[in-house]
Amino acid sequence: MPSNLEILISRKQIADSVARIGQQITRDFAGESVVLVGVLKGACLFLSDLARQIELDATFDFIAVRSYGTQKESAGEVQLIKDVTTPLENKNVILVEDILDTGLTFTFLQKLLQARKPRTLKFAALLDKPSRRKMPVQADYVGFQIPDKFVVGYGLDYAERFRNLPDICIYSEGAGQIV
Numbered sequence: 001m002p003s004n005l006e007i008l009i010s011r012k013q014i015a016d017s018v019a020r021i022g023q024q025i026t027r028d029f030a031g032e033s034v035v036l037v038g039v040l041k042g043a044c045l046f047l048s049d050l051a052r053q054i055e056l057d058a059t060f061d062f063i064a065v066r067s068y069g070t071q072k073e074s075a076g077e078v079q080l081i082k083d084v085t086t087p088l089e090n091k092n093v094i095l096v097e098d099i100l101d102t103g104l105t106f107t108f109l110q111k112l113l114q115a116r117k118p119r120t121l122k123f124a125a126l127l128d129k130p131s132r133r134k135m136p137v138q139a140d141y142v143g144f145q146i147p148d149k150f151v152v153g154y155g156l157d158y159a160e161r162f163r164n165l166p167d168i169c170i171y172s173e174g175a176g177q178i179v
Ligand code: IMP
Pocket: 042, 067, 074, 097, 098, 099, 100, 101, 102, 103, 104, 105, 106, 149, 150, 151, 152, 156, 157, 158
């Protein structure tokens, strides 16, 4: 493991938490169908593990956004770059995100998806950094609340790298070379 990466949440802790969220969703929507909408690219590993823990009739779709800013922080302008193709009207939609940070992305997506008139719209975020919130939003299903540290792995990137790490790691610049 490079010296600029330090494990914050292990793959075992992730798996346990994803299983717990899957059970909660299975209970909350018993007897119904759900559409999981993953936010590319960060949520794709979380969605694929979560989907296998949901014992319901389920379909997937994906949406992609771009937020302008630095590589570590969104500047507040969120733009849609790929929409879902599934009609969401009258469906139980669960938006699946890697991390809820300022809340700007979620606020944007909530408005966009609410306009499609789903029956219910819930929000699952594997990670939550409540101290960074700029918008008054919270997730319905949360894996872990984390401190204000920049993290990578399990889908999360720094400049597109490290998404394939199996654990969630704190990334610190200056603590060593990126190797
Ligand atoms: P928000 O719009 O500020 O809530 O940010 C959500 C998006 O910012 C996430 O989907 C991530 O792509 C990115 N992000 C926020 N914090 C981190 C982090 O610690 N590591 C990697 N990406 C992050």
